[in-house]
Structure formats: structure tokens, C-alpha cells
Amino acid sequence: MKLNSTDNILEVAVHSLESALAAKTGGADRIEVCTALQTGGLTPDLGLLECIRDAIDLPIHVLIRPRLGNFVYDQYEIKTMVRSIEVLIKSKVQGIVIGCLKHDGHLDQRNLQLFKEVAGTLDITFHRAIDVCQNMFDAVHIIMETGYNRILTSGAAPSAWEGRSRIRQMVEIATGSQLSIMPGAGVLPENAAALLKETGAREIHASAKKVYPLIDHDSIGLTTIHGKAVVSKWESDAEQIESIKKAISHS
Numbered sequence: 001m002k003l004n005s006t007d008n009i010l011e012v013a014v015h016s017l018e019s020a021l022a023a024k025t026g027g028a029d030r031i032e033v034c035t036a037l038q039t040g041g042l043t044p045d046l047g048l049l050e051c052i053r054d055a056i057d058l059p060i061h062v063l064i065r066p067r068l069g070n071f072v073y074d075q076y077e078i079k080t081m082v083r084s085i086e087v088l089i090k091s092k093v094q095g096i097v098i099g100c101l102k103h104d105g106h107l108d109q110r111n112l113q114l115f116k117e118v119a120g121t122l123d124i125t126f127h128r129a130i131d132v133c134q135n136m137f138d139a140v141h142i143i144m145e146t147g148y149n150r151i152l153t154s155g156a157a158p159s160a161w162e163g164r165s166r167i168r169q170m171v172e173i174a175t176g177s178q179l180s181i182m183p184g185a186g187v188l189p190e191n192a193a194a195l196l197k198e199t200g201a202r203e204i205h206a207s208a209k210k211v212y213p214l215i216d217h218d219s220i221g222l223t224t225i226h227g228k229a230v231v232s233k234w235e236s237d238a239e240q241i242e243s244i245k246k247a248i249s250h251s
Helices: 017-026 046-055 075-090 109-119 128-132 136-146 164-174 192-199 238-249
Strands: 009-014 030-033 060-063 095-098 123-126 150-153 180-183 203-206 209-213 232-236
Touching: 009 017, 009 232, 009 238, 017 030, 017 046, 017 232, 017 238, 030 046, 046 060, 075 095, 075 109, 095 109, 109 123, 109 136, 128 136, 128 150, 136 150, 136 164, 150 164, 164 180, 164 192, 180 192, 192 203, 192 238, 203 238, 232 238
Parallel strands: 009 030, 009 203, 030 060, 060 095, 095 123, 123 150, 150 180, 180 203
Antiparallel strands: 209 232
């Protein structure tokens, strides 16, 4: 799909082949591939990535996040993230989604620069680590100067709608640069158009998830997250994606 420069862009986060196909059917412009979306997302395996790449022709951005928890990474994790970038370049994806902080909550500028250098011409999105960093508006300037293409953010709020005033400030900072500010978190068909209007953003990020029950056979806590049994799975819903796309196409 070729987009005009005036088109609003819908990115859908997917963690399975089923969800990727739903994103295509629903009219998404781009997908972010991860795994374990219920935990905030982790780096996906290559088998999933290749299945998706073979099945759809949308631009693919891939999350690089080596573990759960904070975004402060040690030397071994940084080495792993760099290798992931190198592998993804060979996989011919269009972009990566990445981020890292220091122990004091500020951006890890040295490693952000390293990621940029290794990624070369890949599109780079700084992920929602921005929402928990110190001095997020200063961080926008730094990410912009480092040459990243995009920031995914909820405006340091539980949902992008709640953080819309801060997102608008971020958009204003980035105006005239290569950096796009992309609202994400709690994006629904009923608020997507208003969110773009309120913030001035031109891209939006959603999982458009539908929850399906799972039968729980676990009596020993093997399949728990944070002590709670996982009794459902998430998949992106083509109808919801189509509704979001229609909403932002008329905004």
C-alpha cells in the first residue's frame, strides 16, 4: 500500500501470525511484531517473523526487548540487542523498535547511539521507555538529535488519551524534524480520530486486541504471570482494526 504524505498511519502491534493476518485484513499500514504482548512485548523469534513476512506484504517493524522488567540493560543484554539488530537487517525487515535507560531514569545515550549506528538505514522507533524516563521532553530532543524516526508514547499516562496533552507537547517539539510522535496505549475506534486531532500526531499505534479464553490445566503454577494463571490469549481483531483505520482516515 502506497501512502500519501497526508495520510494518517495505523500501526498494529501483533504477536502471532493470526494477528498479523488480521492486521492486513483490517487495513493496517504497518505492523510491529513482538511476542508476549500481554507482558508488554518481547523480541520475537525468527520462526514467527518469517511466517509473517511470507504471509503479508506490509512494512514490518520488530520490537527488540530482551526481557521483562525495566529498561536498564547490562553489557550482556546490550550485546544481545545489538546482535538482534544485525540479524533483523539480514531478515530484511523495515524497522526496529527499541529503547534503553540508565539507572537514574535518564536516556542511555551511548547505547542509543550504538543502536542507531548498527541499524544503519533501518527505521528506528524509540518505544514506551519514554513514558517512564526522567525529563521526557528533554528526551524527545535527544532522541530527535540521535536520528531516530519515531517515538511511541502514551504521554507518560496509563492511556494515550489520558496523556494527550503531553503527547501534543512532544509533537510540537518534533515539528519540522524527521521525528514522528506516535500515540499508543488504549487506542480504540471511538477515540482514535479525536486522539490524532487533540495531539496533532499523524501516526497511531494499537493492538486492537480481542481476548479469547484458554482452558487452564495448570495446578502447579507453571503458566502463571505475576502469580496469576494465564487463562486467556490475545489476538488482533480485523474488524476493530478496520474501524480504527476508517476513523483516522476521515479525521
